[in-house]
Amino acid sequence: MGQKTHPKGLRLEVNKNWTSNWFPKKNAYATDLAQDIKLRKYLKKRLQDASVASVNIERTSQAITVTIHTARPGIVIGRGGEEVARLKKEVAKLCNTEDIHLNINEVKRPELNAELVGQNIASQLVKKMPYRRVLNKTMQSTMRMGAEGIRINVSGRLGGVEIARSERFMEGRVPLHTLSCLLYTSPSPRDGLLSRMPSSA
Numbered sequence: 272m273g274q275k276t277h278p279k280g281l282r283l284e285v286n287k288n289w290t291s292n293w294f295p296k297k298n299a300y301a302t303d304l305a306q307d308i309k310l311r312k313y314l315k316k317r318l319q320d321a322s323v324a325s326v327n328i329e330r331t332s333q334a335i336t337v338t339i340h341t342a343r344p345g346i347v348i349g350r351g352g353e354e355v356a357r358l359k360k361e362v363a364k365l366c367n368t369e370d371i372h373l374n375i376n377e378v379k380r381p382e383l384n385a386e387l388v389g390q391n392i393a394s395q396l397v398k399k400m401p402y403r404r405v406l407n408k409t410m411q412s413t414m415r416m417g418a419e420g421i422r423i424n425v426s427g428r429l430g431g432v433e434i435a436r437s438e439r440f441m442e443g444r445v446p447l448h449t450l451s452c453l454l455y456t457s458p459s460p461r462d463g464l465l466s467r468m469p470s471s472a
Contacts (some may be wrong), residue, residue, distance in 0.1 A: 335372070407423075
């Protein structure tokens, strides 16, 4: 019991980076951390149709830089940049500062991003689509894009049955103990833990 570790935290010194980069002022760590968590939750909810893969936050003594990685940058930016200007004001209000820099980065291959693959699976399961067909199709498209392996855990009342259960689907190789290989995970609330490893960085 209790032998589990966080897949990203374990690889931080090897091939992963922090999603928040800042040094707090004296006695301000808890406030800045709570603000980061609140900001990420807000952006995920506000941009739930924009396929947001991750939100990176950097702080200096004056400014806050928020980088949003999304598969659909057009939705975030809006026509003529209207939406991004509105979003910048909302983020500034949330962070209690006017010095906000908002960067929008496009995810070129969403099929190789674990978070986006997990969101896609979850959205289809919510629509009551046959889960085996959804997962097999997802695995095929991910492997076709050049991943070396994919593993998906799903749990709950799969297929609408009365007794909940867990199932695991896997294709290719996913070496969880090899820290040097590029492994991406997505703990999504509706589709369990999704792990995959692309062939190139």
